[in-house]
Amino acid sequence: MNPTSGDNSLNRRQALRLLGVAGAGALAAACAGPGSGSGSGQSTTAAASTTGSVGGKISFAHWRGEDREVFDKIIKDFTAKHAGTSVRQDISPSQDYQRMALQQIKGGSSGDVFTAFRGAQFTDMSKAGIFVPFDGKPVVKNYKADFIEPGQSDGKQLGFPYQLVFNMPLCNADLLEKAGNDGSPPKDWDSYLGLLDKLKGLGVVALLFPGGSPADYNQLMHSMVMNNAPSDDMFTKIESGEYKCTDDWFITTLKQYQQLSAYFQPNATGTSAEAGQQMLATGKAAMMVTGSYYVTVVRKLGAKFPLNVLAPITVSADKVKYVGIHNTTFILGVNSAGKNQATAAAFVDYLSDPTVAGVYANGTAQHVTVENVDYTDPDLNALSPWLKRKTLLAPLFQFQNLDIRGAVQNAALEVVSGKSPEQAAEEAQRVVDQKRA
């Protein structure tokens, strides 16, 4: 008998058949697709199990690498208070965090305590059901109610926006004083343009536009629409189709961008944020389109003058609804897939304590949404009057669709580049229509 012809051997045809069957199986498995799951990821939030003993290891996932040292200090104090506890910071760059965080946190591999950006990421995370709600917990009272609304979904307090920033042009208060401004918001559009004229007369760039840094130049859009738009949810309505980029209020906004561009530095659409910071820090620019989050950077670059923020007022005095913009973000949440929710909740409680929040705020030169915090940092103190002024929650984050948001923002940049406001608005609306279809 031929030893190769036994039961345990295959010829080529049989082997191909076997591979074919395996391939068909793989294809069938592939076609099972995303719907084959057991339904995890529904938009219901898991039942909270945040009570119990505090101890063991937790992970704190966030994107603020620059805050690592301050958090290390806070964590050290927290773990000293709760023996047998350890907190590991899992920090990703913000772009990576935007992209990857949801999957990682949902899997429970990291982020017992996690953070979310206000807007699309928070919406996606709340839909995925990864937040343990804080409703009924005493910690809610530590926060200023208005500021933590962006952490709510379907009437539940899913997370606490921790940071409070003012997304308005950052100013050299000395130069503004020379131009006759005492730090108060301008009364109307004409007085704002008058201020820019005086600043230009001082031989400095009146309003630096960092057109090479979208994260910064887009901040101007918040202030430009806050009083022009017919309602505070203007961008939600653009996305829903109720408002259009070709509406008068938006065209007016773009025309005002065109007017402002006369006060920008030459070749403004290419200027990087780093160049802008340098010019502001060295007194070559009076204001820079960005937000209060650059105070620390400008100080590190050697700025000795007092800093302030000042938004353009785009309407007449009788139509002013808001004098500035604020945003609350870095939304703290407890992971419903986390294995140590009691410790995670205790850590959020700890961060929400006014004394601890003060350590964070003064250590990072950022305001927080926690009430009764003692701001000892001189720059935070200088900006504190803005906590009481009527400011609008940064509206650009109302957008859920990146392309629609990009089209609206791009319209302003195109106008600064020289395109007519009407044409830029039409092109933006065309993209909005296509993305809504």
Place this chain on the structure above:
Amino acid sequence: MSSPAGTVRRSATSGTAADERRPLRSRRRLSRRVHWSLYLFPLPLLVPYAVFFAIPAIQSFQYAVTDWDGLSPTFNYVGFDNFRRIFTADDLFRNALFNNLEFMLVVLVLQTALSLVLALLLAKQSRAGIALRALFFFPTILSSVSVAFIWRFIYDPTIGLANTLLGDVGLHGLQGPFLGGPNAIIFVGLAQVWAHTGQLMVVYIAGLHQIPQDVKEAAIVDGANRWQRFRYITWSLIAPATAIVMAYTVLQSFRAFDLILGLDQIPPRSTMDILSTRIYTSFAGSEFGYATAESIVFMVIIAIVVWLQRRLVRMTQAGG
């Protein structure tokens, strides 16, 4: 008990009289029979290939006809609607395609020409030549993100090197916003050329060293001038190197994602948006089904461009 190896050996050598009487085809079939366990050997490679490549690749065709957002447990089949949208109702995709083709042309022409010129100048094995090769190769070892940061500072119109130098030599008319202007994609292309020319120069140098010396000498004896020697000998005989350089450049042009990301953001401004950043934006915007359809179109476009480019190279080199 027989080992698989032993089985194969015996099957090849066990020629009995009965075997010899079998028809040749039947004998061949018998000789091809191998022990089943031999088929387990490719599994360590086949299984990861199937799991991480074949199955996802098959799945991508399924996702492309759905409206799946990448997160939900359910989705709807939308037929070819995603493809219809790409071709008829997506200005952003069309804009990214044109930007990408413009970027590819700039990079393909400049990178191929520059790497060839540098290779011709530095092909000789001299100390200076080797040192210069190392110098030109240096940008290749930088990450794309580093390249992006370097060029962000060069292009910055306020404090950057480009405008400063242009101003210093009196060419104020050429100063501009560079990445902030309507031709931003060309300036991104120049950064790409700077980063990769050295690498492709090395490919060309290897190709030049393959050309037989006697062919060149015969041409000199025949009275061919320098240009004729290049046109009819060098250019024809470095065809394989040119094919590699151009195919690599084309693929690289379509995958310049990290360079754009370093120079701008996601989504990038419309003047810098290319197909890879467009697809990424769709993924990031939870349009998983649509992004997958865009990826399939992207793959087909690359295949067509590579095929056209190979035909073109073959035509120019055969036409010589």
